[in-house]
Amino acid sequence: MLNIATIFSNILKIDPIQRQSIVSVFWQVSFTAIGFLSTMYFAHTAGASILGSYFLFLAYYGIFGMFTDGGFGGAAVKRISEGEEPDAYFSAYFLLRLVFTITGILVLLMFKDYFVGLNKAGIFDWLLLLLFVSALAGPISSGVAGKGKMGIRNTCEGISNISRVMIQVPAIYLGYETAGLAGGMVAGMIVAAVIEFRFFDLHLVNFQWKHIKSLSVFSFWLFLTSSGVLVFSQADTVLIGHFMDVENVGIYRVVLQFTGIATFSSNALRLTLWPRVSQWGKTKELYLIEESLSRAISYSLLLAIPVLVGGILLGDRLLYSFYGADFAQGYHVLIILLAVQVVNIFQYFFTMYLDALDHPQESFKVTAIGVGANIALNIILIPLIGINGAAIATLATMTLNALLAWRALSRHMTIKLERQSLSNIMMSSVVMGLLVGVYRLFVPLSNIWVTMLVVAFGGIAYGFLILKFDKKVYTEMKDIVEKVGIGFVWPGWL
Structure with missing residues (x-):
């Protein structure tokens, strides 16, 4: 019989990066399995239109959430991970996040009438609540990540996702539609924050202007880069909703979610490596940075390549069997987006390493070019060929981003595949x-x-x-x- 206590004890003896990656992969697999099953239920029960409204809600939350965070979350993880005055940096970030969030909520209330889609779906108030909850949960998560407790952070993220689904499924069954999906998102975030707080060991202390200035210098470029990444990832959703209908948004985003199976290992390694690379950059251990990048890319492609091949051969039947006939028309989008996931491995690791090595301005330059090209191509291609055009625009600009990021990162380290x-x-x-x-x-x-x-x-x-x-x-x-x-x-x- 399996001895659970012995297994956990043995896991703790494994190299920290391997251990934290195992924990992250476990939660990635667990949530993806639950997410696939729940999305199949939502697709058959609620339909593409309800899912489309929910995905638009998530897109707006991502955009407004980026502005309320201001890029300070990533800057706080960076500074806390360096080990110098972590309590002061956390305190400065917490206050900044709270001020930005309250300001953002007041601005949204002033312009509430302009968000016709959100008001019609009855989820504008849920958006405000989610922003406020994230202002409390975000700093806790950043503090845990900055202290290098990525196993805890990844576990709580998994708990958040699973809790969300456990609430969303009965909500849809009871007929709450988009509001039920949004409410589950809020509840899941609260549950995870409460659990994560038990492992949180930073404290609110007095801080000085130098702490805010240090965060601001790093967060300025990180905010611009993160905003660009966010626009890059959400522009297709928003523009599909603008040029087409929410049903097409639902089909596109469900297919995109389905391709997430190709990113198990890369997502786990991204979350684990960030604070490690930051520490190695601080101590000038370049050989560890170069080795970690080469292994991270290999382990990410270990899953992404066979998933791409399998998607080409079986994607049409999988979409039909899992989600229904309406979603089977997204087969060509599926193939393109699986290729996007392969390219994204290179793009994301290159830009992540630029940020972790304290070169966020170069990461921003790369992202800015990609964002401009992405929006332009989406505006041109979506009216011409629909959601296939959105997928092609993403693939083309993601490839451009990867090449530019490779060129920028190669100036600071040797990239060895x-x-x-x-x-x-x-x-x-x-x-x-x-x-x-x-x-x-x-x-x-x-x-x-x-x-x-x-x-x-x-x-x-x-x-x-x-x-x-x-x-x-x-x-x-x-x-x-x-x-x-x-x-x-x-x-x-x-």
């Missing part, structure tokens, strides 16, 4: 694709169970191939499994 590992990933993915393609050629995917069977077959085949081809991945996975001590006997024939 693990070519052998990447070659092994590509070879394993191609072989898996051939096997799945032959399977589909002879076995009609007539229902969801047959479709899931071929998905499982492809996953097992790829897992076997990558462990067989890549000795580095094999060794590291074997080492983690043996350290955790879950009673799994590692097969000697691999």
